[in-house]
Amino acid sequence: MSRPDAKELAALAARIKSWSAALGFQQTGIADTDLQLAGERLQKAVAEGRLADMSYMWKHGSKRFRPDELVPGTLRVISVRMDYLPPDDEAEALQRDPAAAFISRYALGRDYHKLMRKRLQQLALRIREDIGEFGYRVFVDSAPVLEKPLAVKAGLGWMGKHTNIINRHAGSWFFLGELYTDLPLPVDQPVAEHCGSCTACIDICPTRAIVAPYQLDARLCISYLTIELSGPIPERLRPLMGNHIYGCDDCMMVCPWNRFAIPTPETDFLPRQGLDQANLLELFCWDESSFLRRTEGSPIRRIGHEHWQRNIAVALGNGHPQPEVISALHSSRPRASALVKEHIDWALRQLDRRKGAKGQRG
Known part of the structure; x- marks a missing residue:
C-alpha cells in the first residue's frame, strides 16, 4: 500500500487524536525525533552524579535520546497523557497527620503500565486498520525513552521547574506514554512555559x-x-x-x-x-x-x-x-x-x- 501524502497524513493525525481520546487518553500530540538538547542535559546530569545509581538512565547510551537508534525507522513519536488524580483527594490532610501514611497519588490505584500499554496497542491496531501495515512500537516507562522531552515537543505541556510536565488546563497529575512510528505525520508545536518567577x-x-x-x-x-x-x-x-x-x-x-x-x-x-x-x-x-x-x-x-x-x-x-x-x-x-x-x-x-x-x- 502506498504511503499517504501530506494532506492524507494531516487527516490521519486528526483521526489518531480522535481515536486516542476514545481510548481514554486526555491529550495526544505528535513530535519529531530531534532530542539533541535533551540528550545533552541528560549527559550533564549523569556527569554530575544527579541520577544517583539509576544506571538504566544511561546504560543504553544514545538510544534514549535518539529514537531511531532504539527503533530503526522511527520518524515520529505519538505522545499521550492520561490523568490519574483521585477524586476528593485529601493529600494535604494526610501530610499534616504524622500517624498517616503518605503514598504518591500515582501509586494508590492499579499499576498504570499495563493499562496504558494496552490502550496504546489498541491505538496502533486502529491505525493499521485504517492505513494498512506500518512500523511502530509502544512504550510506557518501559525502555530508554525520554518521555518528558518528547511530551514537551508534542505540545502536551512544558517542563516545570520541578522537572515534571505541566499542562495549563490539567496541571501535572498525569502519566505519559509513547508510540514510536515510521509515519511522517505532521508534528505539533511546543507550548509556551508559564512558570514565570514562581519557585x-x-x-x-x-x-x-x-x-x-x-x-x-x-x-x-x-x-x-x-x-x-x-x-x-x-x-x-x-x-x-x-x-x-x-x-x-x-x-x-x-x-x-x-x-x-x-x-x-x-x-x-x-x-x-x-x-x-x-x-x-x-x-x-x-x-x-x-x-x-x-x-x-x-x-x-x-x-x-x-x-x-x-x-x-x-x-x-x-x-x-x-x-x-x-x-x-x-x-x-x-x-x-x-x-x-x-x-x-x-x-x-x-x-x-x-x-x-x-x-x-x-
Missing part, C-alpha cells in the same frame, strides 16, 4: 532535591529514596522525609497550575486497599504475604516488603512516641533484616529522644 516547588521540597530550576538531584529526592534506593536511606535525610513511605508529591501539590487538575475518570486509578487513608502502624504490621496480597496489581509491589518496612520505619521515627508504635518497632526487630533493623533502631532512638524531651517539658 513554590523549589521552596517546598523537604530535602532540597530541586537544586536549581529544572534540575533535580535524585540523591536527595524522596521518590528516589523510597522507591529506587536499594540500601539504607542516608541518616541526615531521614528526619526530612516526614510520613512519606512511597514517593513524594510535595512539589506538585504546591504548584498553582494543579488547581486546574481534573479527577481521573479511570476506575483502575482509584485508590485500592484504603491506601489513600492508611495508618503507618497498620501498614508496618503487614507481613510479607499480606504485603504481596494487598499490593497485587500495584506499582508499590516492585519495591518489595523489605524496603516497604524500611520506609515505614523511618516515617514512624518521624512521628509521635506513641506506646503502640514503640512496641511494634521492638516486636518486629528480631525477625527484621539487617537493613530494616538499622532503620528500626534509628526510629526508636528518635522516638526515645522525643519522648524524653516531652517528659522534661511535662
Whole structure:
C-alpha cells in the first residue's frame, strides 16, 4: 500500500487524536525525533552524579535520546497523557497527620503500565486498520525513552521547574506514554512555559532535591529514596522525609497550575486497599504475604516488603512516641533484616529522644 501524502497524513493525525481520546487518553500530540538538547542535559546530569545509581538512565547510551537508534525507522513519536488524580483527594490532610501514611497519588490505584500499554496497542491496531501495515512500537516507562522531552515537543505541556510536565488546563497529575512510528505525520508545536518567577516547588521540597530550576538531584529526592534506593536511606535525610513511605508529591501539590487538575475518570486509578487513608502502624504490621496480597496489581509491589518496612520505619521515627508504635518497632526487630533493623533502631532512638524531651517539658 502506498504511503499517504501530506494532506492524507494531516487527516490521519486528526483521526489518531480522535481515536486516542476514545481510548481514554486526555491529550495526544505528535513530535519529531530531534532530542539533541535533551540528550545533552541528560549527559550533564549523569556527569554530575544527579541520577544517583539509576544506571538504566544511561546504560543504553544514545538510544534514549535518539529514537531511531532504539527503533530503526522511527520518524515520529505519538505522545499521550492520561490523568490519574483521585477524586476528593485529601493529600494535604494526610501530610499534616504524622500517624498517616503518605503514598504518591500515582501509586494508590492499579499499576498504570499495563493499562496504558494496552490502550496504546489498541491505538496502533486502529491505525493499521485504517492505513494498512506500518512500523511502530509502544512504550510506557518501559525502555530508554525520554518521555518528558518528547511530551514537551508534542505540545502536551512544558517542563516545570520541578522537572515534571505541566499542562495549563490539567496541571501535572498525569502519566505519559509513547508510540514510536515510521509515519511522517505532521508534528505539533511546543507550548509556551508559564512558570514565570514562581519557585513554590523549589521552596517546598523537604530535602532540597530541586537544586536549581529544572534540575533535580535524585540523591536527595524522596521518590528516589523510597522507591529506587536499594540500601539504607542516608541518616541526615531521614528526619526530612516526614510520613512519606512511597514517593513524594510535595512539589506538585504546591504548584498553582494543579488547581486546574481534573479527577481521573479511570476506575483502575482509584485508590485500592484504603491506601489513600492508611495508618503507618497498620501498614508496618503487614507481613510479607499480606504485603504481596494487598499490593497485587500495584506499582508499590516492585519495591518489595523489605524496603516497604524500611520506609515505614523511618516515617514512624518521624512521628509521635506513641506506646503502640514503640512496641511494634521492638516486636518486629528480631525477625527484621539487617537493613530494616538499622532503620528500626534509628526510629526508636528518635522516638526515645522525643519522648524524653516531652517528659522534661511535662
